[in-house]
Amino acid sequence: MSVNFGNLFKIALRALSNNKFRGFLTMLGIIIGVASVITMLAIGQGSKRSIQDQISQMGSNMLSIDPGMGMMGGVRQDPSSMQTLKFADYQSIVAQCHFISAATPVVNASGQVIYGAKNAPTSVTGVNPDFLNIRKYSIADGEMFSLQNSKQLDKVCVIGHTVDSTLFSAGENPIGKIIRFKNTPFRVIGVLTEKGYSMGQDQDNIILAPYSTVQKRILAINYLNSIMVSATYESVADSAKQEIVSILRANHHLSDSQDNDFSVRSQKDLITMLSSTSDLMTILLAAIAGISLLVGGIGIMNIMYVSVTERTREIGLRMSIGARGMDILLQFLFEAILLSVTGGVIGVIVGIGASLMVQSLFAWPIFIQWYTVFLSFAVCTATGIFFGWYPARKAANLDPIEAIRYE
Amino acid sequence: MNYLIEVKNLKRYYKVGTETVHALRGVSFSIAAGEFVTIMGSSGSGKTTLLNLLGCLDTATEGDYYLEGISVKEMNKDQRAMLRNRKIGFVFQSYNLLPKTTAIENVELPLVYNPSFSSHERKAKAVEMLENVGLGDRLHHTSAQLSGGQQQRVAIARALINEPAIILTDEATGNLDTRTSYEILSLFQQLHQEQGRTIIFITHNPELASFSSRNIVLKDGKIVHDSLNTNIASAQEMLLQLPKQDD
Ligand SMILES: Nc1ncnc2c1ncn2[C@@H]1O[C@H](COP(=O)(O)OP(=O)(O)OP(=O)(O)O)[C@@H](O)[C@H]1O
Ligand SMILES: [Mg+2]
Numbered sequence: 169m170s171v172n173f174g175n176l177f178k179i180a181l182r183a184l185s186n187n188k189f190r191g192f193l194t195m196l197g198i199i200i201g202v203a204s205v206i207t208m209l210a211i212g213q214g215s216k217r218s219i220q221d222q223i224s225q226m227g228s229n230m231l232s233i234d235p236g237m238g239m240m241g242g243v244r245q246d247p248s249s250m251q252t253l254k255f256a257d258y259q260s261i262v263a264q265c266h267f268i269s270a271a272t273p274v275v276n277a278s279g280q281v282i283y284g285a286k287n288a289p290t291s292v293t294g295v296n297p298d299f300l301n302i303r304k305y306s307i308a309d310g311e312m313f314s315l316q317n318s319k320q321l322d323k324v325c326v327i328g329h330t331v332d333s334t335l336f337s338a339g340e341n342p343i344g345k346i347i348r349f350k351n352t353p354f355r356v357i358g359v360l361t362e363k364g365y366s367m368g369q370d371q372d373n374i375i376l377a378p379y380s381t382v383q384k385r386i387l388a389i390n391y392l393n394s395i396m397v398s399a400t401y402e403s404v405a406d407s408a409k410q411e412i413v414s415i416l417r418a419n420h421h422l423s424d425s426q427d428n429d430f431s432v433r434s435q436k437d438l439i440t441m442l443s444s445t446s447d448l449m450t451i452l453l454a455a456i457a458g459i460s461l462l463v464g465g466i467g468i469m470n471i472m473y474v475s476v477t478e479r480t481r482e483i484g485l486r487m488s489i490g491a492r493g494m495d496i497l498l499q500f501l502f503e504a505i506l507l508s509v510t511g512g513v514i515g516v517i518v519g520i521g522a523s524l525m526v527q528s529l530f531a532w533p534i535f536i537q538w539y540t541v542f543l544s545f546a547v548c549t550a551t552g553i554f555f556g557w558y559p560a561r562k563a564a565n566l567d568p569i570e571a572i573r574y575e
Numbered sequence: 576m577n578y579l580i581e582v583k584n585l586k587r588y589y590k591v592g593t594e595t596v597h598a599l600r601g602v603s604f605s606i607a608a609g610e611f612v613t614i615m616g617s618s619g620s621g622k623t624t625l626l627n628l629l630g631c632l633d634t635a636t637e638g639d640y641y642l643e644g645i646s647v648k649e650m651n652k653d654q655r656a657m658l659r660n661r662k663i664g665f666v667f668q669s670y671n672l673l674p675k676t677t678a679i680e681n682v683e684l685p686l687v688y689n690p691s692f693s694s695h696e697r698k699a700k701a702v703e704m705l706e707n708v709g710l711g712d713r714l715h716h717t718s719a720q721l722s723g724g725q726q727q728r729v730a731i732a733r734a735l736i737n738e739p740a741i742i743l744t745d746e747a748t749g750n751l752d753t754r755t756s757y758e759i760l761s762l763f764q765q766l767h768q769e770q771g772r773t774i775i776f777i778t779h780n781p782e783l784a785s786f787s788s789r790n791i792v793l794k795d796g797k798i799v800h801d802s803l804n805t806n807i808a809s810a811q812e813m814l815l816q817l818p819k820q821d822d
Binding site: 172174175179182186481482484485486487488489490491492493494495568569572 | 627630632633652653656657659660661665667671673674675676684685687688689690694733737
């Protein structure tokens with residue numbers, strides 16, 4: 169059996185150019201389908217990438233230890249289980265863990281911060297100086313408080329850029345000024361370097377104070393909200409995590425049958441968790457887009473049936489002058505594939521254009537993975553073959569005598 | 576003597592519902608290369624049925640058909656398609672040219688299904704065939720830009736391009752006026768006399784019998800008359816005798 173693809177291509181091209189507008193309308197389904205698949209995936213992948221970038225900006229070595237068992241299937245936990253982390257746990261980690269380079273206890277108090285007539289809703293985070301290192305903050309002006317300040321429960325704080333600009337007028341030096349939080353006066357001793365937004369949160373809307381001051385003077389509690397540590401290297405983050413788990417289990421006197429009453433999450437865990445939700449979103453978006461591709465395919469099938477019926481006499485003639493069933497089948501199959509692949513090419517171009525437009529108009533992060541483009545082509549060809557098959561087979565099975573007499 | 580076509584007791588029945596239509600009730604004849612045979616008969620006598628069998632478009636219910644000594648009965652669909660492509664040229668009543676397609680492209684069509692011809696050879700041959708039927712000046716006209724007679728000439732050129740063993744025509748002049756009919760007939764006569772082509776010409780019009788070398792008459796699916804014609808009339812002369820068209 170010999171098939172000349174050059175001839176097939178010419179025949180298909182001619183048939184389509186005889187019905188340009190109809191061909192275009194048929195392709196429109198595929199164009200919309202492919203363009204939306206590409207755009208949806210670009211947006212989905214873009215947001216996933218930007219989440220990953222932001223997390224690693226936060227410090228990819230970071231581990232956070234939280235009280236409770238973590239979110240287990242979304243079930244709210246007993247509040248008393250949220251008080252399981254103590255300063256002693258922090259001390260044990262610092263003393264016993266081999267794979268960490270920095271650690272800080274964390275306590276959070278939220279409320280209004282007031283300076284003169286100005287106020288702003290914010291929160292004060294009680295930490296150790298290591299916090300800067302772990303979360304990749306740095307001091308722009310003034311200085312960070314010390315462990316000594318912590319011991320003495322000093323009412324000093326370091327403020328983020330947003331807090332600085334809401335409380336203080338331009339040109340006013342905040343260093344040395346006294347701000348009030350929940351009736352407690354804090355002396356500003358430093359300003360943090362601007363960090364911008366991460367995952368929708370303003371990282372500069374922050375006030376840091378010695379953890380002991382916040383815990384004892386403001387909150388009057390004896391537990392910690394969390395502990396943050398930095399693994400020495402990213403590669404030992406998992407080892408550090410295991411070490412911390414066993415240190416804390418020993419500290420909390422947990423028997424083998426008891427679950428952890430705390431959770432240790434590395435940035436990798438966080439990335440996996442967030443990516444899995446954004447992957448799910450991507451799959452959903454792509455599925456919706458895939459449905460429009462399906463509708464496009466049905467459009468092709470429909471028009472191919474019309475085309476076969478319209479050209480029954482042509483089919484009969486071709487058969488009478490020696491075309492085999494296979495020749496006719498390939499002719500119509502090729503036409504369907506040409507329709508879907510041309511639609512696919514236009515769809516890819518439109519999709520890339522739309523993605524770039526989304527990026528520049530809405531400042532959304534996008535990321536076009538090239539494999540999705542090739543995948544679209546493959547899917548289009550498959551769509552053409554799948555939906556072109558039945559009409560083409562109908563054509564190939566026509567009886568030449570009846571076909572050539574068809575009115 | 577080796578015949579080009581040998582038909583032995585050929586029968587073709589159609590089942591329509593519970594009834595059986597006997598379109599051909601057993602016909603036998605042989606045709607030698609170079610004959611110009613007219614097959615006549617009234618409507619429904621089985622002419623088209625016979626032509627479809629001779630053209631390998633259809634297979635007989637009973638009986639044998641040998642084309643160049645090969646039994647067609649034993650062939651499968653694809654082999655018969657190949658046989659049509661290499662051995663047979665069809666000319667139909669309704670010219671069956673592809674729409675929006677030039678004369679050259681219509682004529683080269685049979686060679687598209689013959690891989691031994693390159694696209695260049697196909698074009699060259701199509702031009703040659705069109706010149707052969709007197710359409711050397713209409714090469715790039717599409718079907719819609721040609722008169723009925725010209726379209727039928729294109730169809731004849733298409734039937735000739737594969738150098739067929741036989742040319743089969745079914746009411747080839749049926750859609751044409753008297754003058755154009757004679758022109759087409761004259762073209763067939765020329766192909767027969769000058770190039771020695773074998774032609775089977777089906778018509779229900781008994782007046783056309785005198786232009787061929789042999790006449791077969793069908794009636795109710797049977798041959799009722801089969802004779803040689805020694806006194807062949809010239810379609811060209813008939814053309815000259817027609818009253819002059821007033822321009
Ligand atoms: N596909 C078919 N199914 C059933 N009956 C058929 C079929 N084709 C032809 N016939 C019958 O066979 C008989 C012969 O038909 P055929 O077409 O061969 O006649 P014909 O001699 O070509 O007539 P005409 O001069 O009108 O074209 C007719 O009675 C017709 O009704
Ligand atoms: Mg007929």
